[in-house]
Amino acid sequence: MPRTAAPAGLCRADVEEAAHWLSGRVVRTPVLRSPVIDALAGARVLLKAENLQDGGSYKMRGALRSVGRLATAGRDGVIAQSTGNHAVAVALAARQHGLAATVVLPVDAAPTKVERARAAGARVVFAGTSVDERVAAARGLSEQTGHPVIDAYDHPDVIAGQGSASLELIEEAERIGTPLDALVVPVGGGGGVAGACLAAANTDIEVYGVEPVGCDSLARSLAAGERVPVTPAPTIADGLRPSCVGELPFAILRTALRGVVRVDDDEIAAAFRLLLMELKVLVEPSGAAGLAGALRLAAEAGAARRRTVGVVLTGGNVEAALVARLTVQRLAELATVEGAAA
Numbered sequence: 325m326p327r328t329a330a331p332a333g334l335c336r337a338d339v340e341e342a343a344h345w346l347s348g349r350v351v352r353t354p355v356l357r358s359p360v361i362d363a364l365a366g367a368r369v370l371l372k373a374e375n376l377q378d379g380g381s382y383k384m385r386g387a388l389r390s391v392g393r394l395a396t397a398g399r400d401g402v403i404a405q406s407t408g409n410h411a412v413a414v415a416l417a418a419r420q421h422g423l424a425a426t427v428v429l430p431v432d433a434a435p436t437k438v439e440r441a442r443a444a445g446a447r448v449v450f451a452g453t454s455v456d457e458r459v460a461a462a463r464g465l466s467e468q469t470g471h472p473v474i475d476a477y478d479h480p481d482v483i484a485g486q487g488s489a490s491l492e493l494i495e496e497a498e499r500i501g502t503p504l505d506a507l508v509v510p511v512g513g514g515g516g517v518a519g520a521c522l523a524a525a526n527t528d529i530e531v532y533g534v535e536p537v538g539c540d541s542l543a544r545s546l547a548a549g550e551r552v553p554v555t556p557a558p559t560i561a562d563g564l565r566p567s568c569v570g571e572l573p574f575a576i577l578r579t580a581l582r583g584v585v586r587v588d589d590d591e592i593a594a595a596f597r598l599l600l601m602e603l604k605v606l607v608e609p610s611g612a613a614g615l616a617g618a619l620r621l622a623a624e625a626g627a628a629r630r631r632t633v634g635v636v637l638t639g640g641n642v643e644a645a646l647v648a649r650l651t652v653q654r655l656a657e658l659a660t661v662e663g664a665a666a
Contacts, residue, residue: 338487346488405455409641477512505633560609
């Protein structure tokens with residue numbers, strides 16, 4: 325039965341409007357498919373390669389939409405906090421619109437993301453390791469400068485912009501004659517999967533979020549009926565470690581989301597290697613978590629009824645050292661298997 329748009333003042337029309345505005349401003353990224361992945365999932369798996377987006381992630385969509393509105397309103401600067409991709413995207417969007425940008429990152433942020441933010445012209449400020457520390461620092465900077473904070477997920481323009489990636493995937497699946505039965509999106513603060521739910525409103529598409537084990541604020545919040553903070557566990561998916569799902573995303577997700585899939589680092593690493601070796605695309609672990617979730621869904625009872633599953637590969641900004649470690653790990657596994665066979 326088709327679902328209606330969720331509350332919180334946002335609907336599919338907002339995603340469609342954002343998509344129209346973003347057309348020509350962002351890359352319409354390709355939709356990829358692998359026979360090997362299809363066989364593992366027992367379904368057609370359509371992968372939206374947002375790792376090939378400007379800035380290396382789908383965060384560029386929400387950042388451009390929100391910064392564009394602020395530039396039109398006469399603002400001369402913006403502030404953002406995140407673990408990396410949102411900060412990079414806001415910095416790039418601000419540069420395009422001639423605005424100053426200050427981004428707050430954790431002290432243990434991935435060097436690649438720090439360098440990308442600085443290369444885009446942003447002032448980088450470090451604040452602790454938790455989201456609460458970054459939020460406090462961003463608010464303090466906003467009070468000092470008068471520049472607004474563009475939240476990484478608790479912002480309507482960010483949610484609508486991120487949702488445009490899912491909308492494009494839904495439209496492409498329909499265009500090639502394989503409409504989606506399910507849509508799978510990794511979950512950090514929930515903005516991207518909330519946008520996916522809006523894009524899929526009034527359809528029969530089941531939308532699932534994917535969280536790393538121990539970083540499951542959304543799953544716990546849905547079970548409790550209210551937002552539940554967690555102390556994020558260590559994970560290779562550094563972009564999926566907020567302490568609590570966003571207020572605005574949760575207002576949407578509590579009625580619109582079909583469910584949440586938890587995946588561990590081994591599953592994320594396996595999905596990362598599948599994407600690298602089978603499709604020849606480099607996706608960061610946070611983005612590969614979507615495929616890991618889709619494969620776990622495929623193993624559950626009733627998964628066979630999902631003929632076509634869409635997955636948003638949310639980003640590709642990954643450290644070279646981590647790529648080497650995950651790849652070498654696979655080579656070591658293969659060598660062990662071959663040695664045992666001999």
